[in-house]
Amino acid sequence: MILDLDIGNTLSKWRLKDADSSEIRSRGAVWTREEWRPGADIPDLDVVEAVRISSVARRAVLEETVSLLRRRVGTVHVARSTAEALGVTNGYEEPGRLGVDRWMGALAGYQLAGGCCAVDCGSAITVDFVLPGGRHLGGYILPGLRLMKESLKLGTRNVAIDPDSEAEELLEPGRRTVEAVNHGIYMAAVSAVNRIYSEVCDQQGVALPMMLTGGDARVVSRGIQVPHAVWPDMVYGGLEACFPLTAAERAGRLSGAPRVPSPVALEKIRAALAFSMLL
Ligand SMILES: Nc1ncnc2c1ncn2[C@@H]1O[C@H](COP(=O)(O)OP(=O)(O)O)[C@@H](O)[C@H]1O
């Protein structure tokens, strides 16, 4: 079995993948914390022959996790943001400072679709762009839905947006505090993603396929106007591409990859952008 770990600021996600069949056998998530307890937090390490890790948690958390896993598992791969990988050049002035989850998402998106816009809706919402030739432009970081809500300190933090809510409902004026807050942060997130996408495609002269991942991807997806795909395993896809271990991975097949969405014509994106500026 292969254990894949995606340690975010809020949740540490794991999945177990069969090294022979490439099938995902189980998955789960625990709150990210200082100490990772195999056995309690993740299933039996005895069946694990290799681990792949993407972590944006504090360095001490990663070091602790890696040293613990190294004692139990033969192979431990830790992903890092680099200046170049798999045909993509990192757009950051200091490539190592790009969040490795963003780098994994960008690499997975590029492997699947060529140029892409990778949106990760977690603790933060990040939007990254890779051009068809493989140039990563850099991106945008904004607070995620939960962080935005908590920052208001209006006592609404425990009433989360129902992930099954329809966008039309969430974009209406709220008539209670909880509703006003939920609808406000939703509007902030989806307007930003829509606008960022249009601006960058306009500037670069190319309509890119958009892919969404992260804990809030599904609900954010409903408010995104352009064609896009939700890919819950996008960060894991980057790990598979960087450290291929199974036959399917070596052949370039990323598990759970969605169908690549065909972007709308650039003229349409530009017309919509021009129209919104006139209002
Ligand atoms: N069952 C859930 N438990 C916790 N957070 C959830 C859940 N479902 C959706 N979320 C949302 O997903 C976010 C965490 O998403 P995730 O992509 O795992 O973040 P990160 O990678 O930053 O840890 C939370 O901030 C919250 O808004």
Ligand SMILES: CC(C)(COP(=O)(O)O)[C@@H](O)C(=O)NCCC(=O)O
């Ligand atoms: C921007 C992030 C906090 C997003 O993390 P997440 O929401 O997935 O937990 C993470 O990618 C990070 O710590 N990045 C380093 C800073 C940067 O990317 O510029």
Ligand SMILES: [K+]
């Ligand atoms: K994120």
